[in-house]
Amino acid sequence: MRSWGEIAEVLSRYADKTDRSSLFLGFFSEAYRGLSGKNPVLVGGGAVEVYTHGGYVTGDLDLICDAAIARKILTGWDFSSAEFSRSFYRPEMDLYVELLGVQDVNGDPEATSRVEAMLVGGTMLFSIISLEDLIIDRLLAFVHWGHRESALWAQAMMKGALGPETLLDTGYIRRKLSEQEDAEKLCVAFESLLKEVLAISEREEEGDA
């Protein structure tokens, strides 16, 4: 396992917080794989931050992983933590890690099976919730808690993935939303947000013409 000194030296070459977080996740995943043969998965706001390349800024990195293994790695790297806590931090590097334990992504085995890889700096890899499942997660926050900001981030990610080269599986999103308890509400919200995103693209094209 790499020493924290070695990792800190690499991280300190990057001024951008999201760049540092992404590299850190690469190093952490490498160490975690070495001990468990598995990959931790980044979910939540940290995943929005990575997908939007630092547009969204969160304070923490929520990781689905075995807490005992992760704790061993992070304490070995001198991360601070309260004895009872699942949070580990190194303030000088703006790193705050929350260990969620072993669980399914979005509480859904299919979402776990769709986890994707993020390649950082050409060599480091970490696992991240799929873009579609992250959009679903933000839609749930918007519809269930009325969190308007979550809708904006869902739309930014939809728009980012719906360029000339479509990277978004809207069929999957529709199917998963239709399986939820309040499917109708969620589907209406999704279609309305998507329609708005597509309208922006049309306006952009008209502007270009």
Next chain:
Amino acid sequence: MKVRRYEDVKARALENRPFLRALLARDRLKQAPPPDHLPRTEEKRLGLIVFHAERMRRLKATRDPETGKRIWIYPLDRSE
């Protein structure tokens, strides 16, 4: 059964009123937007969606030839 006198309850409530008012005021202050806050216009909201989508497009994607799964390529900006 314990019996409370209305006058006593009222006196206690009056005594606590400034404290309750202070609590309410604090909550209102917490919920209030900052003094220089301008409500986000519809135009600004759409602009933000476009802006963040552009940032996201810096990430390129490819497929793992074996699993068919997507691999995102995160670009790093070295500061030195």
